Amino acid sequence: MPVLEVKDLSLGFEGKLIIEGVSFAIEKPSFVAIIGHNGCGKTTFFKSLIQSHPYKGEIFLFDQKVNKSQTSPREIAILEQRNLVNFQIKVKDIVVMGLFRRKSFFENYTNEDFDRVREILEFLERPDLYEKDFNHLSGGEQQLVWLAQMMIQEAEIYLLDEPTQYLDLYYKKVLFDLMEAWVKRFNKTVFCITHDLYYLETMDGYLLNFSEKDPRPQVLNRECLKKNINLILQRKPNKNF
Structure with a gap:
């Protein structure tokens, strides 16, 4: 059974059609890298999956059609390109906020919730971050905190929009290793724009x-990458984006 299936999906941006009639299915668990030139619809595709961008066609999660009028499905967690925090807050408080969709409006976070935060930071091999001020961390450490917030949501599908964009080589490798662990150890499905x-x-x-x-899933290997890199390089830039 596919974890995600789209049928005849079409998306527009600023009055222009950027994705037209796309159909594909992804089985669970899988890692799916999404590539392409700027303005080709990668981020817009993510937004359609969480119901924050209008679309034509159908989206299915675990064979259940997603209602276009509903809010972001609980099965999906998303990490967007840039998350700014301009006030003082501890790491533990940012991570535990990932549970917001499982809480009622006035429900407090429990000791068990914060124990789960500790467990996730242990898994990330950074338990030392628990009490630290988020704004005192490096860019790579901050990104780990956002990933911890994703993990605590216990979603089935993780959407990551250029998660390594501002990171050094060390943290780029850390993040790709983490995404691989989500798939192989925890049976999650990860879509990563990169x-x-x-x-x-x-x-x-x-x-x-x-x-x-008409993008379709291709098995990741060296030849696949070479072919697709050449395809992107041969494309003329679109001045509309």
Whole structure:
């Protein structure tokens, strides 16, 4: 049974059609790298999955059609490109906020919730971050905190929009290793928009190239990457984006 299936999906942005009639299915668990030129619809695709961007066509989660009028499905957690925090807050409080969809409006976080925060930071091998001020962390450490917030949601599908964009080489490798662990150890499905194609050579999974007119999942390997990189490089830039 596919964890995610889209049928005849079409998306527009600023009055222009950028994805037209796309259909594919992804089985659980899987790692799916999403690549393509700027403006080809990668982020817009993510927004359609969480019901924050209008679309035509159908989206199915575990064979159940998603209602376009509903809020973001609980099965999906998303990490967007840039998350800014300009006030003082501890790491533990940012991570535990990932439970917001499982709480009623006035319900407090419990000791068990914060125990779960500790467990996740232990898994990330950074339990030392628990009491630290988020704004005193490096960029790589901050990204780990956002990933911890994703993990505590216990979703089935993780959407990561260029999670390594501002990171150094060390933290880029850490994040790709973490995504691989989510798939292999926890049976999650991970969609990752990325331009860091170097790290994909060693990943097991699939590639979706939104620079193609009709993107379909391709098995990730060196030849697949070479072919798709050439396809992107041969494309003329679109001045509308």
